[in-house]
Amino acid sequence: MALDDRKRLILQAIVEDYINSAEPVGSRSISKKPELNLSAATIRNEMGDLEEMGLLAQPHTSAGRVPTTGGYRMYVDSLMERYEMTAAEIEKMRQATSMKKQELEKIVRDVAAAFSGITGLPVIGMLPASEAGVVKNIKVVKVDDYTAMLIVSDKSGIIKNRLLKLNQDISESFADELSQILNQNLAGLTISEINISNMMEIRSAIGHNFEILTSVIELVHEAVSEIDSKQIFVDGLSNILRFPEYSSVDKVKELFDVLEDKENLSKLIVEANPTNCTKVLIGEEMPLDALKNNSLVIAPYRASDRLVGLLGVIGPARMDYSRIISGLEFFTAQLSGVLTKDFGTRQILLEMGKGDET
Amino acid sequence: MALDDRKRLILQAIVEDYINSAEPVGSRSISKKPELNLSAATIRNEMGDLEEMGLLAQPHTSAGRVPTTGGYRMYVDSLMERYEMTAAEIEKMRQATSMKKQELEKIVRDVAAAFSGITGLPVIGMLPASEAGVVKNIKVVKVDDYTAMLIVSDKSGIIKNRLLKLNQDISESFADELSQILNQNLAGLTISEINISNMMEIRSAIGHNFEILTSVIELVHEAVSEIDSKQIFVDGLSNILRFPEYSSVDKVKELFDVLEDKENLSKLIVEANPTNCTKVLIGEEMPLDALKNNSLVIAPYRASDRLVGLLGVIGPARMDYSRIISGLEFFTAQLSGVLTKDFGTRQILLEMGKGDET
DNA sequence: TGTTAGCACTCAACGCGAAAGAGTGCTAAT
DNA sequence: ATTAGCACTCTTTCGCGTTGAGTGCTAACA
Numbered sequence: 001m002a003l004d005d006r007k008r009l010i011l012q013a014i015v016e017d018y019i020n021s022a023e024p025v026g027s028r029s030i031s032k033k034p035e036l037n038l039s040a041a042t043i044r045n046e047m048g049d050l051e052e053m054g055l056l057a058q059p060h061t062s063a064g065r066v067p068t069t070g071g072y073r074m075y076v077d078s079l080m081e082r083y084e085m086t087a088a089e090i091e092k093m094r095q096a097t098s099m100k101k102q103e104l105e106k107i108v109r110d111v112a113a114a115f116s117g118i119t120g121l122p123v124i125g126m127l128p129a130s131e132a133g134v135v136k137n138i139k140v141v142k143v144d145d146y147t148a149m150l151i152v153s154d155k156s157g158i159i160k161n162r163l164l165k166l167n168q169d170i171s172e173s174f175a176d177e178l179s180q181i182l183n184q185n186l187a188g189l190t191i192s193e194i195n196i197s198n199m200m201e202i203r204s205a206i207g208h209n210f211e212i213l214t215s216v217i218e219l220v221h222e223a224v225s226e227i228d229s230k231q232i233f234v235d236g237l238s239n240i241l242r243f244p245e246y247s248s249v250d251k252v253k254e255l256f257d258v259l260e261d262k263e264n265l266s267k268l269i270v271e272a273n274p275t276n277c278t279k280v281l282i283g284e285e286m287p288l289d290a291l292k293n294n295s296l297v298i299a300p301y302r303a304s305d306r307l308v309g310l311l312g313v314i315g316p317a318r319m320d321y322s323r324i325i326s327g328l329e330f331f332t333a334q335l336s337g338v339l340t341k342d343f344g345t346r347q348i349l350l351e352m353g354k355g356d357e358t
Numbered sequence: 359m360a361l362d363d364r365k366r367l368i369l370q371a372i373v374e375d376y377i378n379s380a381e382p383v384g385s386r387s388i389s390k391k392p393e394l395n396l397s398a399a400t401i402r403n404e405m406g407d408l409e410e411m412g413l414l415a416q417p418h419t420s421a422g423r424v425p426t427t428g429g430y431r432m433y434v435d436s437l438m439e440r441y442e443m444t445a446a447e448i449e450k451m452r453q454a455t456s457m458k459k460q461e462l463e464k465i466v467r468d469v470a471a472a473f474s475g476i477t478g479l480p481v482i483g484m485l486p487a488s489e490a491g492v493v494k495n496i497k498v499v500k501v502d503d504y505t506a507m508l509i510v511s512d513k514s515g516i517i518k519n520r521l522l523k524l525n526q527d528i529s530e531s532f533a534d535e536l537s538q539i540l541n542q543n544l545a546g547l548t549i550s551e552i553n554i555s556n557m558m559e560i561r562s563a564i565g566h567n568f569e570i571l572t573s574v575i576e577l578v579h580e581a582v583s584e585i586d587s588k589q590i591f592v593d594g595l596s597n598i599l600r601f602p603e604y605s606s607v608d609k610v611k612e613l614f615d616v617l618e619d620k621e622n623l624s625k626l627i628v629e630a631n632p633t634n635c636t637k638v639l640i641g642e643e644m645p646l647d648a649l650k651n652n653s654l655v656i657a658p659y660r661a662s663d664r665l666v667g668l669l670g671v672i673g674p675a676r677m678d679y680s681r682i683i684s685g686l687e688f689f690t691a692q693l694s695g696v697l698t699k700d701f702g703t704r705q706i707l708l709e710m711g712k713g714d715e716t
Numbered sequence: 717t718g719t720t721a722g723c724a725c726t727c728a729a730c731g732c733g734a735a736a737g738a739g740t741g742c743t744a745a746t
Numbered sequence: 747a748t749t750a751g752c753a754c755t756c757t758t759t760c761g762c763g764t765t766g767a768g769t770g771c772t773a774a775c776a
Binding site: 136149238247253 | 494495497499501505507511517519521596599600606607610611614615618
Binding site: 040 | 766767768769770
């Protein structure tokens, strides 16, 4: 059976009506729309056809129709119109990205919060996973009496730091010396290569003050592993409570359990694999059984053509795809723009590492 | 009417039964307990008395009794026995605090997560609010080509840092120069005192490179304001979904709305004001109407006698006070121990500031 | 041949009342 | 002072008829 223009219009109308109302839509309410001038009976016939094609379903015999996963898919792929963001939304976005010159993590979190506010849905953010986590440079800086800061940068330009609490005061020159020793021994190594044997070497190089060394190694290791693991977070989780889909606590718990488990969530995002463009996972397309009634829209953000991280929106399958997709693409584009601009031509985040400096 | 020993025993039994079952407890189930050898009828008489005293209430005439706020209060203040933490719980705690030598924030977050795991309740953590946020020392360190790190420490020893992305490479000596200029102009000032006029002064001191300066000032301001505002966070929020008290989404939303609003939450915590010991707010004692069915247990943690921050547990009024209170005191004591030990005799966090060094 | 009005049919949702069950308060006996 | 017994109350549950939205089918119509 062919999906002619009239069927397409009807399907679109049904999907959009359902997205708004959350209630199965009947033939009468569609026949009332002025754009298609048809009686309820005709609509009913068409609905029957659409159901046969697997695009619609009935919760029960005497109910209206509800889009199936396939129906939403058809809508998203070829029916819906692009939503234009309002001036207010654009303004909100601008504000979230205007506090420039910050760390990547803070920028992304701010953007996620703003987007969650606009969509009224939870937003998932993923920060870059570095490649291999190769230590490029380590620096120890005296900050205060009894406190030094350890700054580790890796080859991909990510920077992590840790405070180092000491039992005794150290001189600035000792900090410099320590920096040098650490760099000589650890620069160029990956996290897995930093182990007891390096530690021994460094210990002998220092020759004294064993306690500081142990702490330092511990902290370097910790900082590097943080670089190594991709970070993931969720903002605006409680937004979903507004949807009738989550009127039962069991449903809420099901979703929360997935979203609070970073491991699982990370797997989900990676499986969605939005390598180079916005990806939409609808209902039954979701890889986790617990999420079969939800949808995920996810898109990458970049800094001059290189993938940096991901931003996603999760919600009921009955979400406003048009707004969400347009919005997400707008936001990731903005984010990419900010990152590309702010971090200069030779990207701080992306630079592959050339010379060392200590 | 006096609260004799028998009444106390009965009240205790009722409260504990209700904490376990979440259902109004009837006279029969209490009379079955071997420790008080009484018939249901006798228990009923006593229950009537306890109700008259405002310690129990009936949801409706033919239901069992439920503790009132006053009943819980009596239980917490003078009836309950101290819960002894199990070896497994202590081990979990030990692990959470064993990754020492970290930043305060990370330690507290780890402890909160561990405690949330043990209690199965949301845990609220509050990090120190500094006094006035006086800048003690500012340091600019070159980290990488095009990147420098700005490290601001305040008089109370809190340290914040910001990455500084540059359009051009800078030399280490320029970073040092910048550090010196910033210190000369900003050390000793509070956040509100750092404004346009200082900025002008510094600008004239540098004499060139206006763009870097603007960013630096912005970041200093940002870092100092972060010191100035107390940080607050909630861990394990989804735990509450397990309780029948939150079987309706409205109830969940009510609680979530309060806990997601950091402003409100902060006010709540401050009003609870657990100045020097564990404080329990029960049901109607809660300052917010939306929380009249919840309770909050909150306790301070310290570093050698000086208040550092707070840790709290929030949940239904029907919470296991004995476990929660014992656990929280154990945890805050551990935390205080770690902080006191790790940060040396002259506390890094608490030191009032003596000399400067650049 | 496509469209529409009419109508019987289906099924969830709602409201109502009877029955069950848990627990109480009171009274009288121990 | 305690307890057994009993009438009473009130929620919970279940069954059941009613309602109403919406369908599918058929026959009339353009």
